[in-house]
Amino acid sequence: MNMSRRQRLQLVRGGIYALTIAALALLIISVDWGALGGALFKWDVVKKQFPDILTSALRNTIIFTIFGFIGGLSLGLLLAIMRLSKSKPYRWFAATYIEILRGVPLLVTLLILGFGIPIATGWSWPNPYLQGAVPLALVAGAYIAETVRAGIEAVPRGQMEAARSLGMSYTRAMVTVIIPQAFRIIVPPLTNEFVLLIKDTSLISVLGVTERTLDLARFGRNGVNDSANATPLVVAGLVYLALTIPLTQLAAWMERRSKVGRR
Amino acid sequence: MSEPLVELRQLHKSFGDNHVLRGIDLSVAKGEVLCIIGPSGSGKSTLLRCVNLLEQPTGGQVFVAGVELTHRDCDIDKARRATGMVFQQFNLFSHLSVRDNVTISLRKVLKMKSTEANARADVLLNRVGLADKASAYPAQLSGGQQQRVAIARALAMEPSVMLFDEATSALDPELVGDVLGVMRELAEEGMTMLVVTHEMGFARNVADRVIFMDGGVIVEEGKPSQVINEPREERTKKFLANVLEN
Numbered sequence: 001m002n003m004s005r006r007q008r009l010q011l012v013r014g015g016i017y018a019l020t021i022a023a024l025a026l027l028i029i030s031v032d033w034g035a036l037g038g039a040l041f042k043w044d045v046v047k048k049q050f051p052d053i054l055t056s057a058l059r060n061t062i063i064f065t066i067f068g069f070i071g072g073l074s075l076g077l078l079l080a081i082m083r084l085s086k087s088k089p090y091r092w093f094a095a096t097y098i099e100i101l102r103g104v105p106l107l108v109t110l111l112i113l114g115f116g117i118p119i120a121t122g123w124s125w126p127n128p129y130l131q132g133a134v135p136l137a138l139v140a141g142a143y144i145a146e147t148v149r150a151g152i153e154a155v156p157r158g159q160m161e162a163a164r165s166l167g168m169s170y171t172r173a174m175v176t177v178i179i180p181q182a183f184r185i186i187v188p189p190l191t192n193e194f195v196l197l198i199k200d201t202s203l204i205s206v207l208g209v210t211e212r213t214l215d216l217a218r219f220g221r222n223g224v225n226d227s228a229n230a231t232p233l234v235v236a237g238l239v240y241l242a243l244t245i246p247l248t249q250l251a252a253w254m255e256r257r258s259k260v261g262r263r
Numbered sequence: 264m265s266e267p268l269v270e271l272r273q274l275h276k277s278f279g280d281n282h283v284l285r286g287i288d289l290s291v292a293k294g295e296v297l298c299i300i301g302p303s304g305s306g307k308s309t310l311l312r313c314v315n316l317l318e319q320p321t322g323g324q325v326f327v328a329g330v331e332l333t334h335r336d337c338d339i340d341k342a343r344r345a346t347g348m349v350f351q352q353f354n355l356f357s358h359l360s361v362r363d364n365v366t367i368s369l370r371k372v373l374k375m376k377s378t379e380a381n382a383r384a385d386v387l388l389n390r391v392g393l394a395d396k397a398s399a400y401p402a403q404l405s406g407g408q409q410q411r412v413a414i415a416r417a418l419a420m421e422p423s424v425m426l427f428d429e430a431t432s433a434l435d436p437e438l439v440g441d442v443l444g445v446m447r448e449l450a451e452e453g454m455t456m457l458v459v460t461h462e463m464g465f466a467r468n469v470a471d472r473v474i475f476m477d478g479g480v481i482v483e484e485g486k487p488s489q490v491i492n493e494p495r496e497e498r499t500k501k502f503l504a505n506v507l508e509n
């Protein structure tokens with residue numbers, strides 16, 4: 001048979017489409033949709049989640065995220081500046097900190113700081129929010145430090161030289177000239193860090209939270225236990241998506257816009 | 264004779280094994296315009312950058328307005344206010360408007376009030392012909408306009424010396440004239456200037472003195488008419504033949 005390369009490709013592609021459609025059809029016929037829907041998205045269970053999932057669980061997730069982000073951003077900025085400093089001990093400290101906190105799973109860090117240290121020292125966290133949010137911020141700081149450092153390094157060298165030639169000190173030049181420009185560059189990646197942080201708050205509940213500090217994930221899990229039905233977790237997942245999708249879209253849009261704007 | 268405004272004594276600068284400046288002695292009087300010419304890589308930029316200590320010399324002394332910048336007790340941030348620098352790549356602060364580029368050092372370094380700083384910026388922008396661009400951002404300006412803003416920004420600190428490092432080399436040919444015009448006016452007003460340039464016309468007409476550098480030393484110096492029109496050294500002749508050909 002004489003077929004051009006293009007015709008052969010079309011045939012193969014057509015075959016793949018046909019197989020996919022057949023597999024989907026089989027799936028649709030074989031699954032008991034009524035039972036599945038009843039287990040994953042049962043309407044009266046859905047209704048029972050509200051309003052607490054918003055007024056309490058979502059609120060707590062947002063509190064953990066924002067505290068983690070503000071703490072992480074401040075720490076990340078400090079670490080990035082230390083990493084770029086002329087002083088070797090500062091550079092060494094920042095590099096070690098970043099390596100360790102990025103190298104250990106967040107879950108392990110949470111357990112060590114949230115449980116391990118209080119048990120070992122007899123000291124206890126003054127507030128259940130801090131118990132979860134502080135370890136989160138310490139880890140976020142390590143990730144954000146690398147993002148900030150990349151941003152600072154992306155600012156052209158001549159900017160620092162021009163600032164110094166005007167009589168600004170290194171610190172003054174950093175604060176008024178370099179960091180503001182670095183932040184413009186890193187807003188999209190920082191938005192993505194924020195999204196990661198939203199999802200990471202779901203691990204905080206391993207620390208055994210009180211009723212008051214239940215986050216979205218734990219709220220969903222408790223709901224599953226109460227109703228013997230997976231619907232609460234599905235609803236929690238949808239609430240996460242309602243937070244994360246707009247933010248990742250925003251980050252992608254900002255990234256596209258900054259690419260167009262750059263000459 | 265009065266004390267020179269800029270004085271370099273046995274200035275040396277190495278980058279690792281690369282011995283870039285090999286013992287420069289140079290004084291520039293108040294009000295003098297000095298043009299520095301020479302082939303690429305001869306150390307012209309490094310020399311200029313040693314005058315405001317953007318590069319730390321590896322040997323020798325730098326004096327500006329009676330202060331030794333190379334002294335270890337020197338407050339370099341303060342001493343740098345005596346010099347203004349204009350770069351080949353403009354280096355305007357891209358996140359700030361034209362006016363804020365000019366006022367930022369006044370506000371942040373001299374702690375001047377905004378109204379006062381803005382008034383000074385308006386005078387300077389008017390002087391470089393860009394009064395109408397005060398609210399624009401650097402990216403909205405042509406290269407020639409950006410460089411004139413950079414000159415205004417450097418002048419804002421009222422320096423006693425201006426350093427120009429190939430200020431017109433990155434510009435489209437039709438924009439060079441505006442920038443050179445501003446520089447010439449500055450010279451006529453009595454500003455002390457050290458100008459690294461390939462613009463022989465400017466050197467011939469505006470400079471009081473020209474130095475030719477090659478291999479990290481001053482090979483020849485003198486009046487522009489002498490150095491440019493009747494060079495004595497072979498290396499100078501060869502360089503000028505190359506430059507004037509293009």
Ligand SMILES: Nc1ncnc2c1ncn2[C@@H]1O[C@H](COP(=O)(O)OP(=O)(O)O)[C@@H](O)[C@H]1O
Binds near residue numbers: 301302307310
């Ligand atoms: N920051 C630096 N680090 C290392 N080498 C440098 C640096 N700046 C300049 N040089 C070297 O110094 C020499 C002189 O450079 P430069 O002063 O820029 O020359 P010019 O301005 O006359 O073209 C060149 O060999 C260059 O590679």
Ligand SMILES: [Mg+2]
Binds near residue numbers: 307308309429
């Ligand atoms: Mg140069």
